[in-house]
Amino acid sequence: MNQTVIILDFGAQYAEVIARKVRECNVYCEVLSWRTPLETIIAKKPIGIILSGGPNSVYATDAPTISKQIFDLNIPVLGICYGMQLMMQLLGGKVIPAQDNLSREYGKTITNFRNQCLLFKGLPAKSVTWMSHGDVVEAIPNSFKVSAYTSRCPYAGVYDEVRHFYGMQFHPEVEHTKHGKEMIRKFLLDICHATGDWSMKDFLVTTVERLKMEIGEERVLLALSGGVDSTVAAVVLSKAIKERLICIYINHGLMRKNETEEIKERYKQLNLNVHYVDASKEFLKALAGVEEPEQKRRIIGNMFIESFVGKAKEFGGVSYLAQGTIYPDVIESGSINGNLIKSHHNVGGLPSKMPFKRIIEPLAILFKDEVRKLGLELGLHEDFVYRQPFPGPGLAVRIIGAITEEKIAIVQEADAILREVIKKRHWNMKISQHFAVLSNMKSVGVMGDSRSYHYTIAIRAVSTSDFMTANYVKLPYSILDEISRRIVNEVRNVNRVVYDITSKPPATIEYE
Numbered sequence: 006m007n008q009t010v011i012i013l014d015f016g017a018q019y020a021e022v023i024a025r026k027v028r029e030c031n032v033y034c035e036v037l038s039w040r041t042p043l044e045t046i047i048a049k050k051p052i053g054i055i056l057s058g059g060p061n062s063v064y065a066t067d068a069p070t071i072s073k074q075i076f077d078l079n080i081p082v083l084g085i086c087y088g089m090q091l092m093m094q095l096l097g098g099k100v101i102p103a104q105d106n107l108s109r110e111y112g113k114t115i116t117n118f119r120n121q122c123l124l125f126k127g128l129p130a131k132s133v134t135w136m137s138h139g140d141v142v143e144a145i146p147n148s149f150k151v152s153a154y155t156s157r158c159p160y161a162g163v164y165d166e167v168r169h170f171y172g173m174q175f176h177p178e179v180e181h182t183k184h185g186k187e188m189i190r191k192f193l194l195d196i197c198h199a200t201g202d203w204s205m206k207d208f209l210v211t212t213v214e215r216l217k218m219e220i221g222e223e224r225v226l227l228a229l230s231g232g233v234d235s236t237v238a239a240v241v242l243s244k245a246i247k248e249r250l251i252c253i254y255i256n257h258g259l260m261r262k263n264e265t266e267e268i269k270e271r272y273k274q275l276n277l278n279v280h281y282v283d284a285s286k287e288f289l290k291a292l293a294g295v296e297e298p299e300q301k302r303r304i305i306g307n308m309f310i311e312s313f314v315g316k317a318k319e320f321g322g323v324s325y326l327a328q329g330t331i332y333p334d335v336i337e338s339g340s341i342n343g344n345l346i347k348s349h350h351n352v353g354g355l356p357s358k359m360p361f362k363r364i365i366e367p368l369a370i371l372f373k374d375e376v377r378k379l380g381l382e383l384g385l386h387e388d389f390v391y392r393q394p395f396p397g398p399g400l401a402v403r404i405i406g407a408i409t410e411e412k413i414a415i416v417q418e419a420d421a422i423l424r425e426v427i428k429k430r431h432w433n434m435k436i437s438q439h440f441a442v443l444s445n446m447k448s449v450g451v452m453g454d455s456r457s458y459h460y461t462i463a464i465r466a467v468s469t470s471d472f473m474t475a476n477y478v479k480l481p482y483s484i485l486d487e488i489s490r491r492i493v494n495e496v497r498n499v500n501r502v503v504y505d506i507t508s509k510p511p512a513t514i515e516y517e
């Protein structure tokens with residue numbers, strides 16, 4: 006049965022996070038802009054509608070809004086933060102700016118719940134929620150009752166059980182709200198009566214169908230990096246349009262030891278239509294002497310575009326460009342809140358250089374663990390699907406300072422040893438990402454009877470579920486010991502190994 010929940014996005018920071026939580030409850034959902042015409046929403050026959058948060062004030066001129074008729078469709082509605090305030094205003098309540106600092110709430114807030122309301126039934130009467138609002142609901146419409154309150158906010162939760170309208174001033178979708186996911190699940194299963202049996206298989210079927218419709222008989226270009234994201238995107242696309250998907254793999258010379266050969270073999274087995282470009286010499290030349298991380302990233306991004314466009318010109322009449330962008334790339338590149346952390350080279354750039362009709366990003370709403378599930382669904386090998394991520398700019402962001410062929414060889418060898426030991430000791434599935442970094446630091450050592458003055462290798466091993474935050478892994482000393490001994494013995498020009506014990510934040514996972 007096709008059961009869809011619509012999330013109307015009012016510019017929320019967390020709209021896709023809501024979508025993810027809904028999918029985790031095995032319910033299909035789509036995020037649509039608040040501007041979507043009511044007829045389009047009705048045509049999707051949603052079993053529930055979620056109104057997201059947003060940065061505006063509902064009473065401001067030009068504030069995002071929706072047709073009031075949405076409340077006449079006999080479809081359950083859940084309003085979150087701005088979404089709740091909008092629902093209150095449209096149905097006859099009143100929203101005002103918080104009068105004083107006391108009625109504004111930001112952060113973790115103890116909230117009291119009335120569990121007569123289905124959303125909170127069976128949950129503790131008091132728990133922590135995440136609040137982030139400068140406006141408050143001053144009066145609720147007559148048909149509504151209060152379902153939650155805090156010491157500062159009398160209307161932290163409201164509901165109209167006859168019409169199945171629910172509002173939460175707090176954000177149930179974020180981890181800081183203790184029972185948030187259960188509340189969302191109750192809305193979906195107990196109020197919208199979702200069956201909760203949607204799976205990645207269904208995502209695959211609907212995505213392939215959608216891609217077929219959107220692309221028609223046209224051809225699509227895709228840049229393969231060898232990683233999980235672009236490979237999964239390619240396999241999904243090739244299911245939809247077969248050999249009309251043209252893949253280009255650019256070797257920038259900054260891959261791990263033996264990686265390009267392994268990648269070529271994998272693509273052969275997946276029957277992908279791949280064209281290879283060896284641009285390693287050009288990349289190294291462009292990077293010579295460059296130390297500043299963002300400049301390195303920019304150069305690699307630009308060189309990548311240049312090589313890609315150069316190769317792509319050989320294929321006339323290609324309408325679309327596809328990318329394996331996933332949701333965290335979109336967030337960290339500042340596309341949502343304008344706050345750049347690192348410029349991920351797989352977002353943006355290419356389209357302005359080529360006359361593509363559009364970019365296709367089949368995985369843009371998925372988080373990493375969801376992409377992995379999809380990969381397994383596509384029959385990709387487990388070893389590959391759980392392969393740790395590797396950044397687009399490759400070893401360039403793992404060599405501090407200027408890049409040389411010698412430094413690439415050093416970090417490749419050290420990294421290969423690290424990975425071999427971790428795998429042999431069965432720690433690779435316990436770690437989300439582990440790699441060696443070549444610091445730009447040389448220090449004095451003693452080897453045999455002579456003084457050495459060589460590089461330091463840093464070992465990084467982190468565990469994380471979403472790569473937005475991460476903890477360093479507490480590797481046993483015996484493993485660190487084996488890694489350190491082997492690296493200093495087997496890798497030339499390295500005489501010191503250190504273990505990085507910093508989490509993200511404040512550090513990032515990669516060094517540059």
Ligand code: XMP
Binds near residue numbers: 348350472509
């Ligand atoms: P950071 O260093 O930002 O990394 O904590 C988070 C995750 O993203 C990967 N990463 C990249 N992936 N292109 C990518 O495809 C990039 O430019 C890039 N930079 C970082 C990183 O390996 C980690 O998994």
